[in-house]
Amino acid sequence: MPSVFETAPAPSAIPITFATKATWDAIRAGLPAENRQFALANGFAAKPGACLTLPSADGSIRQVLFGLEDETGKSRDLFRPGALPGLLPPGVYRFANAPHDVRLAALAFALGSYRFSRYRKNDLPNVRLVPPDGVDIGDITRIAEATTLARDLINTPSNDMGPEELALAAAELARRFGADFSTIVGDELTRQNFPLIHAVGMASSRAPRLIDLTWGDPGHPKVTLVGKGVCFDTGGLDLKPSSGMLIMKKDMGGAANVLALAQMVMDAKLKLRLRVLIPAVENAVAGNAFRPLDIFPSRKGLTVEIGNTDAEGRLVLADALALACEEKPELLIDMGTLTGAARVALGPDLPPFYTNDETLALDVAAHAKAENDPMWRLPLWPAYDSWLDSKVANINNAPSGGFAGSITCALFLQRFVEDTTRWLHVDIYGWTPSAKPARPEGGECQAARAIYKLLSQRYA
Ligand code: BES
Ligand code: MN
Ligand code: ZN
Numbered sequence: 001m002p003s004v005f006e007t008a009p010a011p012s013a014i015p016i017t018f019a020t021k022a023t024w025d026a027i028r029a030g031l032p033a034e035n036r037q038f039a040l041a042n043g044f045a046a047k048p049g050a051c052l053t054l055p056s057a058d059g060s061i062r063q064v065l066f067g068l069e070d071e072t073g074k075s076r077d078l079f080r081p082g083a084l085p086g087l088l089p090p091g092v093y094r095f096a097n098a099p100h101d102v103r104l105a106a107l108a109f110a111l112g113s114y115r116f117s118r119y120r121k122n123d124l125p126n127v128r129l130v131p132p133d134g135v136d137i138g139d140i141t142r143i144a145e146a147t148t149l150a151r152d153l154i155n156t157p158s159n160d161m162g163p164e165e166l167a168l169a170a171a172e173l174a175r176r177f178g179a180d181f182s183t184i185v186g187d188e189l190t191r192q193n194f195p196l197i198h199a200v201g202m203a204s205s206r207a208p209r210l211i212d213l214t215w216g217d218p219g220h221p222k223v224t225l226v227g228k229g230v231c232f233d234t235g236g237l238d239l240k241p242s243s244g245m246l247i248m249k250k251d252m253g254g255a256a257n258v259l260a261l262a263q264m265v266m267d268a269k270l271k272l273r274l275r276v277l278i279p280a281v282e283n284a285v286a287g288n289a290f291r292p293l294d295i296f297p298s299r300k301g302l303t304v305e306i307g308n309t310d311a312e313g314r315l316v317l318a319d320a321l322a323l324a325c326e327e328k329p330e331l332l333i334d335m336g337t338l339t340g341a342a343r344v345a346l347g348p349d350l351p352p353f354y355t356n357d358e359t360l361a362l363d364v365a366a367h368a369k370a371e372n373d374p375m376w377r378l379p380l381w382p383a384y385d386s387w388l389d390s391k392v393a394n395i396n397n398a399p400s401g402g403f404a405g406s407i408t409c410a411l412f413l414q415r416f417v418e419d420t421t422r423w424l425h426v427d428i429y430g431w432t433p434s435a436k437p438a439r440p441e442g443g444e445c446q447a448a449r450a451i452y453k454l455l456s457q458r459y460a
Contacts, residue, residue: 004085004113004144005106005137006092006128013130015096016064016084019046020071027065039065048080049437051087064088068099076100078372082108082438090126102132103140104372108438110144116155116442142267143452147445149173150253150260154430154443158232158249162206163280166229166252170211170278173259177266179215179274194279194323195297196304196315201281203236203289208281210320211255215266216273221459222329223265223272226320227258228313228336229280236283236309237291244340250443251313253430254336255280261448265455272459277324279316283309295393299323300416305390307398313338314409315397318416325418331360332417335426335447341405342427345378351428351446352378354410356417360424363454373450375426378407385411424451 006013019027024046028036035054044052050067066084069076078101084093099105106129115123131137153161153169167183174181186207189198194210201208211229230251234240240248255278262276290296294306299322304315313336324332342352353375355361361377368375387408390396395415399408406427417423428446435441 013094017096078104079108079438081105082112085113085125094130111438146260146263150256150445151443153256185209194319196319197279200312203286204282204284211278213276220273224275224324224329225258226334227255229255229278264452270459277320283312303393305393307396311398321416348429354425367454368450
């Protein structure tokens with residue numbers, strides 16, 4: 001997708017004036033008389049999200065008015081300007097005055113220009129923006145491109161985004177940034193001791209695999225990202241109902257997001273040694289599918305009883321997390337679309353995060369807020385850990401009862417992470433159910449932006 005930012009001089013760029021209820025009177029008073037009348041006739045009152053193009057005498061667009069929430073409003077949406085690319089006629093624009101947060105407004109403008117156009121080269125808005133003064137447009141472009149990668153990967157339907165295609169996307173990223181790349185495919189997973197990844201993926205005609213990408217100076221601090229890459233989640237034999245299965249092409253959202261994060265880290269040349277691990281599988285139904293109450297060994301050595309084949313994400317992550325810990329990274333981050341319970345608790349826009357490090361918790365919360373990439377901490381509540389007990393194996397993957405489903409999933413993963421490893425887990429949704437400013441309906445990049453900023457601060 002071409003950049004939305006106009007880098008050539010654009011003296012005729014059309015000004016966009018941001019107005020709130022509080023500033024509108026003064027802005028209106030400064031307009032030419034006929035435009036003042038035009039705004040009145042069109043009932044423009046600077047309502048948040050309202051957009052009006054004001055004509056010149058020759059009929060061209062002289063100026064755009066766009067309504068924002070009041071400066072102090074508690075429901076202020078800093079991404080509101082992300083609606084503009086969908087509202088404006090083709091052209092080159094510039095900000096005439098400052099929105100509430102000019103950097104986030106420019107970012108929102110770029111994020112709001114995204115359209116999924118793989119199967120229909122239609123609707124890309126031909127709306128460009130002159131980079132606002134004082135904004136690091138290189139960094140915004142880097143974030144927007146990574147967001148496009150995550151969204152495209154998620155939006156691509158499962159028939160064109162199986163484990164192999166996901167691995168190809170990771171290989172392409174590795175090639176672009178000179179990273180080392182390898183995969184372990186099919187029965188080789190068993191031979192190299194990844195029993196859970198193999199168990200979940202073996203029923204699909206598309207072989208499961210573990211994707212392994214490494215980049216950066218080996219002497220730098222090790223940061224490892226692990227992403228759930230379930231390319232389609234039927235639920236396995238504990239089959240999902242059709243309503244629940246409908247958007248399960250997005251079940252590789254964790255993988256898409258760690259690839260987006262990796263792209264930002266590598267493009268910004270952060271001073272860290274990056275590793276990305278993605279267990280890529282399809283949770284399919286077939287005669288050789290894994291079954292309820294099957295018991296498998298795991299890379300960590302724990303035996304795992306299958307309470308539900310639909311709790312597959314934590315299984316594939318478990319083996320990948322165990323591998324990650326073997327080289328003792330300074331920081332281990334995993335993301336995945338792991339539970340419906342996370343969405344029930346916090347809704348689609350606010351992923352819960354879990355960590356065993358208090359400083360990291362504060363840092364994540366601060367960057368999430370600053371980047372408008374919200375996350376909310378939930379506890380690794382020790383008293384619920386016993387709910388994972390199995391009567392016949394070391395652990396069960398799906399506690400009965402279903403209470404605190406996102407927490408018990410995090411506790412399951414914690415059993416596969418070394419106590420001494422600093423660890424962050426994010427239970428993302430990876431999907432925008434209905435379009436909002438800067439967030440078109442469909443696949444979404446969540447948590448990656450905030451974590452990129454956190455890593456930028458720690459490893460500049
Ligand atoms: N991929 C799903 C979780 C999911 C469902 C995310 C819907 C977003 C929207 C995951 O594999 C799953 O099915 N989890 C089960 C776990 C349960 C069986 C313990 C769930 O959340 O119901
Ligand atoms: Mn599932
Ligand atoms: Zn799943």
